[in-house]
Amino acid sequence: MKGFMRIDNVPVIAIDGPSASGKGTVAQRVAEKLGFHYLDSGALYRLVALAAMRSGVDLSNENTLSDVAAQLDVVFEGADIRFQSENVTSAIRTEACSNAASRIAAYPKVRTALLARQREFRQIPGLVADGRDMGSVVFPDAVLKIFLTASAETRAQRRLKQLMEKGIDANIATLLQDIRDRDARDSNRTVAPLQQGTDTNLLDTTSLNIAEAVDSVLKQYAGVCAKKHL
Ligand code: DC
Numbered sequence: 001m002k003g004f005m006r007i008d009n010v011p012v013i014a015i016d017g018p019s020a021s022g023k024g025t026v027a028q029r030v031a032e033k034l035g036f037h038y039l040d041s042g043a044l045y046r047l048v049a050l051a052a053m054r055s056g057v058d059l060s061n062e063n064t065l066s067d068v069a070a071q072l073d074v075v076f077e078g079a080d081i082r083f084q085s086e087n088v089t090s091a092i093r094t095e096a097c098s099n100a101a102s103r104i105a106a107y108p109k110v111r112t113a114l115l116a117r118q119r120e121f122r123q124i125p126g127l128v129a130d131g132r133d134m135g136s137v138v139f140p141d142a143v144l145k146i147f148l149t150a151s152a153e154t155r156a157q158r159r160l161k162q163l164m165e166k167g168i169d170a171n172i173a174t175l176l177q178d179i180r181d182r183d184a185r186d187s188n189r190t191v192a193p194l195q196q197g198t199d200t201n202l203l204d205t206t207s208l209n210i211a212e213a214v215d216s217v218l219k220q221y222a223g224v225c226a227k228k229h230l
Contacts, residue, residue: 005124007122007123008141010122010123010124010125010126010127011036011125011126011127011142011143011144011230012122012126012127012128012129012134012139012141012142012143013027013030013036013126013127013128013129013142013143013144013146013217013221014129014134014135014138014139014142014144014145014146014200015027015030015128015129015130015131015134015146015148015217016130016131016132016133016134016135016136016145016146016147016148016194016196016200017130017132017146017147017148017149017194018149018155018179018182018183018186018187018194019098019102019155019179019182019183019186020155020156020158020159020179021148021149021150021155021205022148022150022155022158022205022210022213023130023148024040024042024130025210026148026205026210026213026214026217027040027128027129027130028040028079028128029210029214030128030214030217030218030221031127031128033214033218034125034126034128034218034221035125035126036125036126036127036128037121037122037123037126037127037128038121038127038128038129038130039118039121039127039128039129039130039131039134040076040130040131041114041118041129041130041131041132041134041138042101042130042131042132043076043081043092044069044072044074044114044117044118045101045102045104045105045110045114046092046093046097046098046101047072047074047081047083047088047092048065048068048069048072048101048104048110048114049092049097049100049101049103049104050083050088050091050092050097050100051068051072051083052064052065052068052100052104053096053097053100055068059100059103059104062107062108062109062110063109065104065107065109065110066107066109066110066112066113067113069110069113069114070113072117095178098178098182099178099182102182102185102186103185105132105186105189106185106189106190106191107191108191111133111137111191111192115137115138118138119138119139122139127139129142132186132192132193132194133192133194135197135199135200136192136195136197137192143221143224143228143230144201144217144220144221144224145197145199145200145201146200146201146202146203146217146220147196147197147200147201147202147203148203148205148213149202149203149204149205150204150205150206151206152176152179152180152183153176154205154206155179156172156175156176156179157172159175159179160172160175163175201220203216203217
């Protein structure tokens, strides 16, 4: 049938990497350029954290947290994220939410509860998915897997700039420490740790701007398409 494509043939570009590496912005722009869907998987972990904190759930109670994850009432509308009809796009970006998300993301049951929801984003004509385990767990058959990173100092500087632009006061030393703590938690957990897989291409953006990083991903994808005749 013309126009029919099996879901597992829908191309996925997996972009994994540490916090504040810029992978969200890069992934979003790549998706826009290709006309693909976009999955911000970190937003799902942040939403579980927000929902749990708001309803007073103990952040060490894995079973209750996985119920929260399974029942998450969320709608992605372009760049906006609605939780129970409320726009929480900014609320999930606070440092408190970032830290709580990193803690709860270590629970296997929470991760399992979010799996199907993430895979639903794989729709024609394609998907760009950003997170920590997109290439290793959620979309192991992704046609292109990228590990996008930058030095911790560069990431702390970028985060500082972002916060200052929003008029939020921040301290570089605290931001750097937070980034290092989160990296350690995300990389050392036993389930789906943040690490570069052997089938994954490293993209170090320490000395690249966003446009250059986007360009690199697009070129790599064009190379994959030429090879696979996509
Ligand atoms: O990408 P982010 O900073 O918005 O992610 C928030 C937290 O969620 C981060 O500390 C790690 C976790 N996370 C994860 O464990 N797996 C993913 N696929 C995405 C995010």
